[in-house]
Amino acid sequence: MPEPLPSxxxxxxxxxxxxxxxxxxxxxxxxxTVTGGTIVETEGYLGADDPASHAFRGPTPRAAIMFGPQGxxxxxxxxxxxxxxxxVAHDGTVGAILVRGLEPLWGIPEMARRRGTxxxxxxxxxxxxxTRALGITRSENGADLTSGDLVIADGPPARRAIVRSRRVxxxxxxxxxxxxxxxxxxxxxxxxxW
DNA sequence: CACGCGATTCGCT
DNA sequence: GCGAATCGCGTGT
Numbered sequence: 551m552p553e554p555l556p557s558x559x560x561x562x563x564x565x566x567x568x569x570x571x572x573x574x575x576x577x578x579x580x581x582x583t584v585t586g587g588t589i590v591e592t593e594g595y596l597g598a599d600d601p602a603s604h605a606f607r608g609p610t611p612r613a614a615i616m617f618g619p620q621g622x623x624x625x626x627x628x629x630x631x632x633x634x635x636x637x638v639a640h641d642g643t644v645g646a647i648l649v650r651g652l653e654p655l656w657g658i659p660e661m662a663r664r665r666g667t668x669x670x671x672x673x674x675x676x677x678x679x680x681t682r683a684l685g686i687t688r689s690e691n692g693a694d695l696t697s698g699d700l701v702i703a704d705g706p707p708a709r710r711a712i713v714r715s716r717r718v719x720x721x722x723x724x725x726x727x728x729x730x731x732x733x734x735x736x737x738x739x740x741x742x743x744w
Numbered sequence: 745c746a747c748g749c750g751a752t753t754c755g756c757t
Numbered sequence: 758g759c760g761a762a763t764c765g766c767g768t769g770t
Contacts, residue, residue, distance in 0.1 A: 593751070602751070604766095612766060629752050630763025636751085648751055678752050719751055739752095 551577065551584075552703035554696045560620035560637065564645025568594040569730045571637065571647060571702070572712055575655060578684035579699040584656045585664075585684050587674055588705045591651030591731040591738045593717045595636070597644035602720040605644045615692050616646050623700060625681070625691040632678030635686050637695060637702065650677045650718070650729075652684075653737045676739040710735070 552575065560567055569592075577586035595603035597616075604613040604626065615624045616638055624636040624646050636646040652674035654661060661673045661683035674680040681687070686700070693700045714727040718740060731738045 595751075604751085607767075610767070627765065628750060630765080632752050634751060650751085676752070717751070
């Protein structure tokens with residue numbers, strides 16, 4: 551199992567971290583069971599500059615984790631059903647990166663069981679799906695991603711082209727290209743318009 | 745304290 | 758393609 555990325559990896563500009571997270575692996579250990587995969591889709595969310603970010607209104611109870619140290623998990627509950635997994639990044643300003651797609655690598659049978667489907671392509675191709683597959687819930691909010699049972703580490707060296715687009719489900723006058731994905735990867739949650 | 749709605753997913757049409 | 762499910766957060770009273 552690869553070594554987790556150091557805290558310094560996350561102490562950089564949010565959008566740079568968002569792009570560089572592509573190709574890294576997210577690994578979850580629940581008891582003796584390991585699940586995880588390669589990150590293929592991310593979105594950056596900033597602070598006071600970014601109305602779509604939970605940090606936009608300052609350190610509210612929900613967004614408090616975003617204002618703490620980098621390299622921690624920010625997990626929130628949405629639509630009464632789903633958890634979304636983010637990584638906190640700091641370069642002096644607040645930021646977090648939403649992980650929206652994983653290419654399954656470890657514990658595929660367990661992920662299929664948690665997701666209630668055997669369809670490989672439907673296990674981790676969405677932010678709510680991948681948290682379910684990896685067993686990530688509210689209790690992982692604030693977890694240290696540089697050690698412990700939920701970590702991010704270097705992935706397979708193979709590199710593909712990266713595409714940018716606007717964020718999914720975010721309405722804004724001027725489109726900001728804060729979404730990053732590995733081109734033509736099957737586990738990206740939705741096709742990129744370009 | 746009540747209200748509105750969301751960084752989603754799934755099933756049905 | 759569309760709408761329901763489901764609940765906690767943030768805002769306003």
